[in-house]
Amino acid sequence: MNTQVPGAPSSWQFRTPQQTLLRWVGWFWLVALTVFCWQVMNENTIWAFVSDAPEQAADIGDRMFPPAWGYINNLWEPLWDTINIATLGTLLGILIAVPVAFLAATNTTPSTRFVRPLALLIIVASRSINSLIWALLLVAIIGPGLLAGIVAIGLRSIGFIAKLLYEAIEEIDDKQVEAVRATGASGAQVIDYAVVPQILPAFWGISVFRWDINIRESTILGLVGAGGLGIQLNASLSTLAWNQVAMIFIVILGTVVISEWVSAKVREAVL
Template sequence: MTSTSAPVWHYRTPKQTLLRWLGWFSLVALTVFSWQLMNENTIWAFVSDAPEQAADIGDRMFPPAWGYTGQLWQPLWDTINIATLGTLLGVLFAVPVAFLAASNTTPSTRFVRPLALLVIVASRSINSLIWALLLVAIIGPGLLAGIIAIGLRSIGFVAKLLYEAIEEIDTSQVEAVRATGASGAQVIDYAIVPQILPAFWGISVFRWDINIRESTILGLVGAGGLGIQLNASLATLAWNQVAMIFVVILFTVVVSEWVSAKVRQAVI
């Protein structure tokens, strides 16, 4: 009699095992390369001294310069205005871009939609600080550069989330309104907008909350707000003033987070 051995079950095929080991080898090689690249420009004497330097700066920060608060109200107001007006500017342009990018509302999936998606990707790929650097070089320092930078950054964020909400609407409502003989604008007004309105308000308020945080540092490149005071304090090594600015920024972010949460609870 001839005996046949039972097949042996393997979790992975030989090809999958080979690819798995190649993946691990590539990861190790990338890690070694990155470590060598980091070491080329790292002065380890400074790194070893970093804990002492951090402790020294932390000691100079306390107590914060509470008397410096009076000079921060105007920059704080500028920061809030940059975030608010920038968000409004971004939302104003993001809404039409979102309708052009959504596959169920775009007039052309072959030409218009790719262009709208390109606008969204371009806006999201460049940080607001980079936008501010470019705008300060073009139109000069000031609040206007900060507002436009925040607006340009907000377009991609708002438009992306909004066009995804548009694509997820209930199509039966759209078909019901269209069956009445409504025009394209009326279909958008009565069938699409009511469905995406809660998402729109939630996205807008969430973006405003993010912009409050981002606008606090735009002054580092001359775009107005608290960043200007922070840059001046850092330049003069006034660490207790820096600590006070950090306290104001933290307070502002906490309040904006609370306002954002309350508004989203109310509209969603």
């Protein structure tokens, strides 16, 4: 901004005085908020435990090695349960997420005023609640076991899959839709022949990516009674069997690495 001062050459300023003042006020409140948050955190923190944390971590790490390699025979069945929870939960999420995505997309929803907001509410509700919280609720409702874990993963997956899928639907080429519609096709035929072929690669990529995420999340659902490796992990932690915990960590790491590899290969094939 150029400012003219009588008797002086014109000068350029990056910000006006008002903008500079607002900038400093913003920094002041940011610092004040940081100090307040630090005080809240510090209020219930026992710093003696924090200072002792490195020693405790080293002690637990020493107890973890060597891992209990023979304990792996007790983990095959829980590992299979974990994979089933992730796979069936992902399938359940897909079955619900696909119609929700079509109802949420502006170019396929039957009503942008009533139906679309309801579909978006389902997506937000699913994404707002962590799978562990879903598992806690479901264990209390339907009891502990694999079913609670499967439903928890499914409910958590709805929002993720539906959100990415409805965004892919809204980005399709409208020319193909108009071409199919011009032939006299019905609404269902337009979706079948013009929309679905365009979003199919994105659908497979999203689904496999979510399955990969669910493999990781399903490993801890057993901590609240929803089956899988988490049950074995909870039991080993309760008995302070740290070498067994190390073995469980190794199995979880191996499972996640393999699922990541499978996910990458499938996405590479379909995209």
